[in-house]
Amino acid sequence: MDILISGLLLGGTYVLIAMGLNLQYGVARIMNLANGEMIVLGALASFWVFTSAAISPILTIFLVFPIAFVGNWLIYRFLLLPLVRRAKTQGHLEVDAILATFGMSFILIGIVVSLNGGYFTYSFLATPFELLGSTVALNRLVAFIFAVIIAVVLFLWLNRSRAGMAVRAVSVNPGSARLVGINVEKVSALAFAIGGAVSAVAGVLISTFITLDASVGVIFTMKALIIVIMGGVGDVRGAIIAALILGLVETTVATLVDPGLTLAAAYFIFLLVLLFRPQGLFGKPQT
Amino acid sequence: MSSGRTLLDIVGLTKSFGGLVAVNGLSFNVKEREVVGVIGPNGSGKTTVLNLISGAFRPTSGSIHLSGQDITRKPAHHIARTGVARTFQLVRVLPGLSVSDNVMAGAVFGRRRLWRQQARSHAQSLIERVGLHDKHRLPVSSLTYIDQKRVELARALAGDPQILLLDEWLAGLNPSELQTGISLIQSLSEEGRTIVLVEHVMDAIRTLCDRCIVMNSGQLLAEGSPDAVLSDPAVITAYLGDD
Amino acid sequence: MTPEDTRNILIGIVCVAIAACVPLVFNGYWLSVALTAMMYIALSTSWALFSGPTHYISLASGAFFGIGGYLVATGMSDYNLSFWLMMAVSAVVATVFAGLIGMATLRLSGVYFVIFTLGLAEMIRNMVSWLQNNVLGSRGLYVLTDFTEAHIYWMLLTVSVAVFILGALIARSRLGFAMRIIGNDETVARHVGINTARAKVLLFMTTGFFAAIVGAIIAPRYSYIEPNLVFSPELSFLVVIMALLGGMHRLWGPLLGVIPFTLIWEAISIWIPNFTTLFLGLAFLTIVYFLPNGVVGLLEKLRGGATP
Incomplete structure (x- = not known):
C-alpha cells in the first residue's frame, strides 16, 4: 500500500514531465533532449527563490511559467525553426533536432554548474502526512495535487479552446492543418513554449521532494521519453497511464530491490514497449 | 497471351487499416508475359494492392503466390529477391548516387545478385535500354522528371524480376513524353516481361493491357479486356457516380 | 586497383609510420595526449562506419567501452585470467550485446534508437555497481600489467589501422553499397532486395566490437577500475x-575531427575545467548550424568540389 501510494504520487509528477515533452515532440515535432535541463532549471529557480527570499515554491510556479514560456519560445523561434525550414525530410529534421538539443542541453548544464555546482537542497513542507493509512511527506502530496491541476488545465485547454484545437490539428497532421488555414509554425512555437514551461514547472514541484543537481537532467529526459513512447506520441491519456506505471514500477523496485536499480527498471519497461508495442499502449499497429 | 502459366496468384486478399478496409477479398491472377492493368476511381485500393504484393504492407488475410511460392507475409526484401520489382507512385530515386549506381542497386540486390563488373555492365545495358544513353555518370538529382522515372524503371528491371509492378509510372508526363513512355513499356512487354500497372491514363490502358482489373471500394468490380471493362455500365457508374 | 587506390594506400602507410614514431619522440604529457587522440580515432572512425551511412546517432559507445574495460578488470583481478583472453571475451560479449540491442531497436525509427542508447551506459553502470555491491562482493578491481603508455598507444594504433582497413573493405563490398542505398532511401533499399535490418545490425555490431576492444586496451592505463570510471556517458558524446x-x-573524416577536438578539450580541461560541458554544447551547435558536413565537407567546399 505504501508502494502504491508513493508510486502514484511519483507518477503524478511524471505525468507533468511527459506532457511537456509530448507537446514538444507530438506537435512541434522536435525531439527535445534538453527537456530534462528545463526541469533542472525550474528546480534551481525554486531553490534560489526559496533559500534567498523564503518564497513558497507554489508561488514560484507563477514566476517560472512565464519566464520558461518566453525562453522556450525564443529557443524555438531562433534555433529550431531554421532547422525545421531547412530540413528536407522528417528524418533529417530528427537528426538535426537531436544534435541541436544535445548542444542546448550541455550548454544549460554548463550554465547551471557555473551558477550552482552543488545540490539544490531545501526543506519545504517536509512534514509527515497520513494518507489512506500510509505516511507520506506532505510536499509529495502537494506536488501531486498541483501536477493534477496543471494537467487538467492543460487538458481542458487542448480540448476546449480554439488555440488548443489548432495545436491538436497540427499534432495529427501538419500538412492538413496548413490547408485549413492554421499557421503551423506559430502553433508549433506555441506548443514548444508551453511544453517547456510545463516541464520547468514540473521541475519546481519535483525540487520540493527530490534533491537535484546540474547533472540529473538527462535522467529526467530519459524517463519523459520512455513515458511518451510508452503512452504513444501525442496521446495524452496514454501518457498519463504510462507515467503512473513508471512511477509505480520505479517505487516498487526502489523499495523491494535497490534504489540504484530504478533506471534499470525503467529500461526494462522501455525494452518491453519497443519489442511488443512500439506504437504505444493504445496506439493502433502501424504498417 | 492467356495461354501461359499463372505467375501471380492472388486469393481473397484483404487489408484493413484500423477500421478502414482498403482491399476487401480481392482475387485475381496474372499469367506469364501478360500485361494487366489495375484501374478504378481514386481511393479504390489500387496502390494498396501493389504495396501488398511487393511487401510494403502485410495483408490482413488472403494469400499471394508467385510462381507457386508463397510470398504472402514475407518481408519486402525477400519478395524482391523472389522476383517482384516495382516503381513508386511518387518517383523514388536515390539522390546521393549516380544514375549508374541507382540502376546497379537493382542488379546487385535483386534476383540476379550480380556484383562488380557484371553488375556494372548489366546496369549499363539497362540504362541504354530505357533511353538514358549518355547520362549514366550524372548525379541523379540533375535529371528531368521523365529521366528520373526512366532510372527507376531501369533499377526495377535490373533485378531481372519475374513480375514488374508499375505504380502510375506514366503520371505527370507531358503528351510527347507520354507517347515515349507508352512505347517503352510496350517494348518491354514485347520482350516478354510480365507487368502489372496501376494507371489513370486510359489511352495507355487501351494500348498496353491485355486484361484489366477494375477495383471499387477495395473490391473487384469487373475484369476483362480493356475495351470490354471500360464500356461496362457498372464501371462507368463507379467512375462517374450514380446520376 | 586504380592508381588512386595505390596512392591512398601509400599515404596511409606513411601516416601509420609517422604515428608509430610518436612514442619515440614524445613522452609524458604529450604521449598521453596522443594516446587519448588515438583512442578516439579508433572509436570515432568505427562509430562512423555505422552512423555515417544510416544517420542513426548511437550513444552506446560508452556502454561497449565500459564492457571492455570492466570485463578485463574483473577477469584479471578476480579470476586471474590473462589480459588477452579477457579482451577477446569482452569483444565477443559487446558484439553479441550490440546485436541484441540492434535487433530490438533498429527496426524502428531512428529516434527510438537514440533514446535507447542515451541512457544505456548509465543503466549498465547502475546494474554493474549493484551486482558488485550485492552479489559479487565489493572489492577493488586492479589491472596490473607490464604495459607502458607507449605499448597501449601502439595497440590502439593497431586497432585504428584495423578499423580503417575494415572500413575500406566494407566500402567496396555489397554491404557497403547496401548501406549507401539505405542511407539514401530505406524503402527503396528494401524493395530492391536489401535486408536492411540485417545490414544495420551487422554494422552496429562492428562498432560494439571495436569500442569494447578499445575499452579493454585502455584498462591497464588506469590500473584501478570502477564502474563509474569506465561506463562513462560523456565518452559516448565525445565520440x-x-x-x-x-x-x-x-x-x-573523423580523424580530422578527433585531432583538433582532443587538443582543445585537453587545453580546456587544464585551464578552465568548469567550461568543458559548455564547450561540448557549443561544439554541437556549431556542427549543426555551421558545419553540417564537418571539416571534410568544409574543405571540399573550399576546394570547389561538390559536397554530397
Missing part, C-alpha cells in the same frame, strides 16, 4: 561530436 566534426562521408 559522436568528434566524428561529426570531422565529417562522416569519408572514411578519414
Whole structure:
C-alpha cells in the first residue's frame, strides 16, 4: 500500500514531465533532449527563490511559467525553426533536432554548474502526512495535487479552446492543418513554449521532494521519453497511464530491490514497449 | 497471351487499416508475359494492392503466390529477391548516387545478385535500354522528371524480376513524353516481361493491357479486356457516380 | 586497383609510420595526449562506419567501452585470467550485446534508437555497481600489467589501422553499397532486395566490437577500475561530436575531427575545467548550424568540389 501510494504520487509528477515533452515532440515535432535541463532549471529557480527570499515554491510556479514560456519560445523561434525550414525530410529534421538539443542541453548544464555546482537542497513542507493509512511527506502530496491541476488545465485547454484545437490539428497532421488555414509554425512555437514551461514547472514541484543537481537532467529526459513512447506520441491519456506505471514500477523496485536499480527498471519497461508495442499502449499497429 | 502459366496468384486478399478496409477479398491472377492493368476511381485500393504484393504492407488475410511460392507475409526484401520489382507512385530515386549506381542497386540486390563488373555492365545495358544513353555518370538529382522515372524503371528491371509492378509510372508526363513512355513499356512487354500497372491514363490502358482489373471500394468490380471493362455500365457508374 | 587506390594506400602507410614514431619522440604529457587522440580515432572512425551511412546517432559507445574495460578488470583481478583472453571475451560479449540491442531497436525509427542508447551506459553502470555491491562482493578491481603508455598507444594504433582497413573493405563490398542505398532511401533499399535490418545490425555490431576492444586496451592505463570510471556517458558524446566534426562521408573524416577536438578539450580541461560541458554544447551547435558536413565537407567546399 505504501508502494502504491508513493508510486502514484511519483507518477503524478511524471505525468507533468511527459506532457511537456509530448507537446514538444507530438506537435512541434522536435525531439527535445534538453527537456530534462528545463526541469533542472525550474528546480534551481525554486531553490534560489526559496533559500534567498523564503518564497513558497507554489508561488514560484507563477514566476517560472512565464519566464520558461518566453525562453522556450525564443529557443524555438531562433534555433529550431531554421532547422525545421531547412530540413528536407522528417528524418533529417530528427537528426538535426537531436544534435541541436544535445548542444542546448550541455550548454544549460554548463550554465547551471557555473551558477550552482552543488545540490539544490531545501526543506519545504517536509512534514509527515497520513494518507489512506500510509505516511507520506506532505510536499509529495502537494506536488501531486498541483501536477493534477496543471494537467487538467492543460487538458481542458487542448480540448476546449480554439488555440488548443489548432495545436491538436497540427499534432495529427501538419500538412492538413496548413490547408485549413492554421499557421503551423506559430502553433508549433506555441506548443514548444508551453511544453517547456510545463516541464520547468514540473521541475519546481519535483525540487520540493527530490534533491537535484546540474547533472540529473538527462535522467529526467530519459524517463519523459520512455513515458511518451510508452503512452504513444501525442496521446495524452496514454501518457498519463504510462507515467503512473513508471512511477509505480520505479517505487516498487526502489523499495523491494535497490534504489540504484530504478533506471534499470525503467529500461526494462522501455525494452518491453519497443519489442511488443512500439506504437504505444493504445496506439493502433502501424504498417 | 492467356495461354501461359499463372505467375501471380492472388486469393481473397484483404487489408484493413484500423477500421478502414482498403482491399476487401480481392482475387485475381496474372499469367506469364501478360500485361494487366489495375484501374478504378481514386481511393479504390489500387496502390494498396501493389504495396501488398511487393511487401510494403502485410495483408490482413488472403494469400499471394508467385510462381507457386508463397510470398504472402514475407518481408519486402525477400519478395524482391523472389522476383517482384516495382516503381513508386511518387518517383523514388536515390539522390546521393549516380544514375549508374541507382540502376546497379537493382542488379546487385535483386534476383540476379550480380556484383562488380557484371553488375556494372548489366546496369549499363539497362540504362541504354530505357533511353538514358549518355547520362549514366550524372548525379541523379540533375535529371528531368521523365529521366528520373526512366532510372527507376531501369533499377526495377535490373533485378531481372519475374513480375514488374508499375505504380502510375506514366503520371505527370507531358503528351510527347507520354507517347515515349507508352512505347517503352510496350517494348518491354514485347520482350516478354510480365507487368502489372496501376494507371489513370486510359489511352495507355487501351494500348498496353491485355486484361484489366477494375477495383471499387477495395473490391473487384469487373475484369476483362480493356475495351470490354471500360464500356461496362457498372464501371462507368463507379467512375462517374450514380446520376 | 586504380592508381588512386595505390596512392591512398601509400599515404596511409606513411601516416601509420609517422604515428608509430610518436612514442619515440614524445613522452609524458604529450604521449598521453596522443594516446587519448588515438583512442578516439579508433572509436570515432568505427562509430562512423555505422552512423555515417544510416544517420542513426548511437550513444552506446560508452556502454561497449565500459564492457571492455570492466570485463578485463574483473577477469584479471578476480579470476586471474590473462589480459588477452579477457579482451577477446569482452569483444565477443559487446558484439553479441550490440546485436541484441540492434535487433530490438533498429527496426524502428531512428529516434527510438537514440533514446535507447542515451541512457544505456548509465543503466549498465547502475546494474554493474549493484551486482558488485550485492552479489559479487565489493572489492577493488586492479589491472596490473607490464604495459607502458607507449605499448597501449601502439595497440590502439593497431586497432585504428584495423578499423580503417575494415572500413575500406566494407566500402567496396555489397554491404557497403547496401548501406549507401539505405542511407539514401530505406524503402527503396528494401524493395530492391536489401535486408536492411540485417545490414544495420551487422554494422552496429562492428562498432560494439571495436569500442569494447578499445575499452579493454585502455584498462591497464588506469590500473584501478570502477564502474563509474569506465561506463562513462560523456565518452559516448565525445565520440559522436568528434566524428561529426570531422565529417562522416569519408572514411578519414573523423580523424580530422578527433585531432583538433582532443587538443582543445585537453587545453580546456587544464585551464578552465568548469567550461568543458559548455564547450561540448557549443561544439554541437556549431556542427549543426555551421558545419553540417564537418571539416571534410568544409574543405571540399573550399576546394570547389561538390559536397554530397
